[in-house]
Amino acid sequence: MTPSSDAIEAQANANATPLVWPKPPATERVRYLRSVHGPDDWGISHSWLRRLADALSGNGKDVFMRPSAVVERSGVLTVADPGAQAVWILDQPNDSYQRVSQVGPLTLVSPVALAQGPGESVFVADTVLNQVFQLDRTGKLLRTISSQGLERPAALAWDDTAHRLFVLDSKKHRVTVFDGNGALLRHLGGSGGDNAQFNHPTHMALDAGTKAGNLLITDAMNFRIQSLSPEGKFLWQFGKNGNGTGDLASPKGVASDSAGHVYVVDALFDAVQIFDRQGQLLLAFGEHGTARGQFTLPRGIFIASDDKVYVADAYNQRVQVFLGAVASRPVTKESLK
Numbered sequence: 001m002t003p004s005s006d007a008i009e010a011q012a013n014a015n016a017t018p019l020v021w022p023k024p025p026a027t028e029r030v031r032y033l034r035s036v037h038g039p040d041d042w043g044i045s046h047s048w049l050r051r052l053a054d055a056l057s058g059n060g061k062d063v064f065m066r067p068s069a070v071v072e073r074s075g076v077l078t079v080a081d082p083g084a085q086a087v088w089i090l091d092q093p094n095d096s097y098q099r100v101s102q103v104g105p106l107t108l109v110s111p112v113a114l115a116q117g118p119g120e121s122v123f124v125a126d127t128v129l130n131q132v133f134q135l136d137r138t139g140k141l142l143r144t145i146s147s148q149g150l151e152r153p154a155a156l157a158w159d160d161t162a163h164r165l166f167v168l169d170s171k172k173h174r175v176t177v178f179d180g181n182g183a184l185l186r187h188l189g190g191s192g193g194d195n196a197q198f199n200h201p202t203h204m205a206l207d208a209g210t211k212a213g214n215l216l217i218t219d220a221m222n223f224r225i226q227s228l229s230p231e232g233k234f235l236w237q238f239g240k241n242g243n244g245t246g247d248l249a250s251p252k253g254v255a256s257d258s259a260g261h262v263y264v265v266d267a268l269f270d271a272v273q274i275f276d277r278q279g280q281l282l283l284a285f286g287e288h289g290t291a292r293g294q295f296t297l298p299r300g301i302f303i304a305s306d307d308k309v310y311v312a313d314a315y316n317q318r319v320q321v322f323l324g325a326v327a328s329r330p331v332t333k334e335s336l337k
Helices: 005-014 048-057
Strands: 030-036 069-073 076-081 086-091 096-100 111-116 122-126 131-135 141-145 153-159 164-169 174-179 184-189 203-206 215-219 224-228 234-238 251-256 262-266 271-275 281-285 301-303 308-313 318-323
Touching: 030 308, 069 111, 069 301, 069 308, 076 111, 076 308, 086 111, 086 122, 122 153, 131 153, 153 215, 164 203, 215 251, 224 251, 251 301, 251 308, 262 301
Parallel strands: 111 153, 153 203, 203 251
Antiparallel strands: 030 318, 069 076, 076 086, 086 096, 111 122, 122 131, 131 141, 153 164, 164 174, 174 184, 203 215, 215 224, 224 234, 251 262, 262 271, 271 281, 301 308, 308 318
């Protein structure tokens, strides 16, 4: 019987010194859980049919090449991997996985972004094909969104309540909104440095700290995080360029936990910074390197409903998993004094 991913996680942690932030004797706020390099690390066995197919094809062990985005739901870990030109769907409950490189008649070239869709589906954006694909749990193509003038779809967000898909177009400096059937509804933003304008935005997520379907957007070359309503109304922003703690030097993935803390991946710092909604830095974790809790040019971040934090550690060829601030102990400005 194949051990569950949680069982593997528990065993790994039992055999290693706990890695937490901030360091003892301060109160723990974030805890490292595990690293996932491929199906084996997610508790998925290799059937004799897959082993035979791999042997005949000359394929070695399946591992991520350059993961850029990740989502997780009910034990299914989905990873966008432009290095492998594929999307990985690691289905632990069904002890199976798919390395999806074909979507209908097309071959993926640069799948960089993901969003959980309705039911068990997932949306994938390819920045070379300039298309968004909706896949089912097995990797089968359900829908293609490609005819609305997308030039570089770099990030995705799905509002399951309103049935809206938000596509961040980095080249056009805007968000394009589609309904659940893929019909164009509106565009949000535009090029510039004012509120609700963008300069090469790169990442986006729904704000889990509210129930209003608001967006968190990494406005990369304006060195800030912006929050917009689903209709494009500016709500708030924080951030500035710099090389100090709390600055946004090379901001990438953004996400929020259930308490509204905003997590921002920074590829220059090789770290994740946690802010409150006024932009006050609460905690940073990670540093450059290859060991547990270290990063090399990290990209995407995803926070699951249980407040576990998944970081696409691109050039370490892995996804790292952490117990976030809410699930561990709430982070507040006062609690870190």
